[in-house]
Amino acid sequence: MDAETLNAVTWAIPNVLCLIGSRSDDEWNGMTQSWVTQISMEPVLIAISVDRKAVTNRLIHAGGAFSVNLWDRDDTKVFRTFSKPATRIGSTLNDRPVREGVTGVPVFEEAVAWLECRVAQAIDVGTHDLFLGEVVDAGFREGGREMAVARMEDTRMKYGGVRRGGH
């Protein structure tokens, strides 16, 4: 097995594309994320795996919570913008309106649907930390139930596979 094959196979795994909201005091962030899945029904737990070098990783450790913001399939340019630390001006991150969720983390007003989670466990799994979050709030925006959410195959972007410089 060579690295190219391993990359191609891991990239063939279907994934959502969404934005993770995180916060520590006055520092707020939003980040493009593809590694997201439900892992328990009781409690309802959502797992996200976040690069240990990411600002978001530090903010989730400090704040103990995160939001998962599912996005409109027709608006994928947002994922480029949020693949580096976001600029917060007032109640916006990279000009996208956010509100404070019940845990205090930013929740995107434009999200088709969102989940808000309190961290139940954080596990060091290598390059990334796996955050297991218990869902404390969830909802759709108006009309959101009928909308298709963004996924990796809607873009030409890739994430995962073997480690490269500055992964």
Ligand SMILES: Cc1cc2nc3c(=O)[nH]c(=O)nc-3n(C[C@H](O)[C@H](O)[C@H](O)COP(=O)(O)O)c2cc1C
């Ligand atoms: C399509 C795409 C998917 C990504 N998925 C993830 C992911 O699942 N986990 C992760 O840690 N970083 C992921 N990233 C990388 C982060 O978005 C990127 O490293 C970001 O700069 C780190 O965020 P932060 O430092 O602003 O918190 C992805 C990037 C792209 C472009």
